[in-house]
Amino acid sequence: MAKDKMEVFYSPIGGAGQIGMNLYLYGYKLPNNETNWIMVDCGIGFADDYYPGIDIMVPDIDFLNNKQNNLLAIILTHSHEDHYGAVGSIINNKIDVPIYCTKFTSELLKEKISEDYSENYLDIKILKDNAAFTIGKFKCNLINVAHSIPEPNAINITIGDINIIHTADWKIDEKPVINRKTDLEKFKKIGNNKCDILVCDSTNIFRSEPSITETKVASNLKKAIKCIKGMAIVTTFSSNVSRLISIINAAHSNKRKVVLSGRSIKRFIKVAKVCGYIDKDIFFIDERDINKNSKKDILLICTGSQGEPNAALSKIANGRNNIVQLAKDDTVIFSSKTIPGNENSIGFLKNKIIEYGASIIDDSTQDIHTTGHPSRPEVEKLYNLLKPNTLIPMHGELFHLAEHIKVARENNIKNPIFAKNGDLVRLYPDSPMLWDQNEPNFYLRDGDIFITPNDRALKDRRRLQESGVVFINLVLDKNFILYVDPIVETFGIPNKMDDIDNVLEFIEYKIDDALDSLPKAKKSDDDYLIGYIEKNIRNHLFLIWGKKPFIKVCLTFV
Ligand SMILES: [Zn+2]
Ligand SMILES: [Zn+2]
Numbered sequence: 001m002a003k004d005k006m007e008v009f010y011s012p013i014g015g016a017g018q019i020g021m022n023l024y025l026y027g028y029k030l031p032n033n034e035t036n037w038i039m040v041d042c043g044i045g046f047a048d049d050y051y052p053g054i055d056i057m058v059p060d061i062d063f064l065n066n067k068q069n070n071l072l073a074i075i076l077t078h079s080h081e082d083h084y085g086a087v088g089s090i091i092n093n094k095i096d097v098p099i100y101c102t103k104f105t106s107e108l109l110k111e112k113i114s115e116d117y118s119e120n121y122l123d124i125k126i127l128k129d130n131a132a133f134t135i136g137k138f139k140c141n142l143i144n145v146a147h148s149i150p151e152p153n154a155i156n157i158t159i160g161d162i163n164i165i166h167t168a169d170w171k172i173d174e175k176p177v178i179n180r181k182t183d184l185e186k187f188k189k190i191g192n193n194k195c196d197i198l199v200c201d202s203t204n205i206f207r208s209e210p211s212i213t214e215t216k217v218a219s220n221l222k223k224a225i226k227c228i229k230g231m232a233i234v235t236t237f238s239s240n241v242s243r244l245i246s247i248i249n250a251a252h253s254n255k256r257k258v259v260l261s262g263r264s265i266k267r268f269i270k271v272a273k274v275c276g277y278i279d280k281d282i283f284f285i286d287e288r289d290i291n292k293n294s295k296k297d298i299l300l301i302c303t304g305s306q307g308e309p310n311a312a313l314s315k316i317a318n319g320r321n322n323i324v325q326l327a328k329d330d331t332v333i334f335s336s337k338t339i340p341g342n343e344n345s346i347g348f349l350k351n352k353i354i355e356y357g358a359s360i361i362d363d364s365t366q367d368i369h370t371t372g373h374p375s376r377p378e379v380e381k382l383y384n385l386l387k388p389n390t391l392i393p394m395h396g397e398l399f400h401l402a403e404h405i406k407v408a409r410e411n412n413i414k415n416p417i418f419a420k421n422g423d424l425v426r427l428y429p430d431s432p433m434l435w436d437q438n439e440p441n442f443y444l445r446d447g448d449i450f451i452t453p454n455d456r457a458l459k460d461r462r463r464l465q466e467s468g469v470v471f472i473n474l475v476l477d478k479n480f481i482l483y484v485d486p487i488v489e490t491f492g493i494p495n496k497m498d499d500i501d502n503v504l505e506f507i508e509y510k511i512d513d514a515l516d517s518l519p520k521a522k523k524s525d526d527d528y529l530i531g532y533i534e535k536n537i538r539n540h541l542f543l544i545w546g547k548k549p550f551i552k553v554c555l556t557f558v
Helices: 088-094 104-116 184-193 214-226 243-254 263-274 288-291 312-318 345-355 376-386 398-412 456-467 504-519 527-543
Strands: 007-014 023-029 035-040 058-060 067-075 099-102 124-127 132-135 140-144 155-160 162-166 197-201 232-235 256-263 300-303 331-334 359-361 388-393 423-428 433-436 442-446 449-451 469-476 487-491 550-557
Touching: 023 104, 023 162, 058 124, 058 504, 067 132, 088 104, 099 104, 104 263, 104 550, 124 300, 132 312, 140 184, 162 423, 162 550, 184 197, 197 376, 214 232, 214 331, 214 376, 232 312, 243 256, 243 263, 243 300, 263 312, 288 300, 312 345, 345 359, 345 388, 376 398, 469 504, 469 527, 487 527, 504 527
Parallel strands: 035 067, 067 099, 099 124, 162 197, 197 388, 232 300, 232 331, 256 300, 331 359, 469 550
Antiparallel strands: 007 023, 007 423, 023 035, 058 442, 132 140, 140 155, 155 162, 423 433, 442 449, 469 487
């Protein structure tokens, strides 16, 4: 390789500015100015209330379709939705490259994709523990880490003389339930040979204490379940197979039979069996047979820890499950954390549970959950092992990334680089530095189609949910005289408005006024006439109501 002419780049497309939508690119530029890229992770994000009607966001990688850029492969570090959930939309986008991942991720990916696409679309290269593989000029090497799902990996990427560690999601857990431990020895060895660049998880950088181990959570769950008199209902993240195993073991040791409720939990249990993490012959009671047993003999594991309205737990709490009825003595355990943004829906769910007289246990009162991400001391331990020259924080909101930069400085890392979504960092030649900045782009999944964040539908929805809509249907003759009375329909306008100044009458009056006062030339311009009437009515409604509803005038001539 003509090393002196080569340039190497890093670009976060998603994940560096929000927790979610992780997609990181590493690329090398060829002498003909084309850049070959590898993609590390391809996840979805969860949209907030600013995008009404939207749940899912996916990164925009359209620029990879141009002639200057080639995508060589996708590497998936693990199978959390925020790391692999957008692969389907990439395939939809006709990007056809090999996908490198471990067996557990591949099984889930196949299950997921088969819902929408044929499996034949996927060119999956299954990687074993510590796999070493080459993509173009990139030499990649997996490193075992602990996290909250089976088979998570960090990646050591080398190109020319440059040695990069991309941690993905990780933590140090000395006593995991099934996960392999974080391979600190391997990190140390890489550090001794020289690590140039560390691209590192920032999620828990504000935490000063290491989290408890999965084994400790397992024993706390066992104790908590022992005290429950009625049915034990436990909700957790479906992907946390270690936790599912701990819950199942806690049930069995308390002589309770296990019932599974919710599609994603069943899917993860199925894949965990295929990959050997859960005994193939393990026995679960069918949900329909619950009532053949006494409540004290049952433990129900269900989806819905974030208050998702259609998940199993919400259905139970809202009386939409015909078999399971909550009652006094039943206890719901949230073996999970509240993901920021879900506070209201979880609060609503908990209130519903309490209305039945049932009890709740969550991580605010008992240690029945632990995080999958490293606290500050764990990050510092990794710095010590790797001794990188450059630190680039990722997997965090901007304030997490900024704090991570501060921590790196305090640990004497020479060259911390703040890179957010859309930025391009040149890693080689010379000292790594911010090279270019672009606006980050993403798509939003709206039903079965993808739209951009600027789509007019979103602006309209924001206005509609804020202050409603007034539809006005006008039929005019050739002389601009009303042919019939205007038809006015309102949605989302408060009842009280009907009594104020008689709104409908006023609207009709304003229409007449506009038609009388406007010169013919203006009236002949449909757009002008419509705009004039809309503006007048909107302004008047603002005067009497204090809000500006969406006004839609439809004009017909006879
Ligand atoms: Zn993860
Ligand atoms: Zn993640």
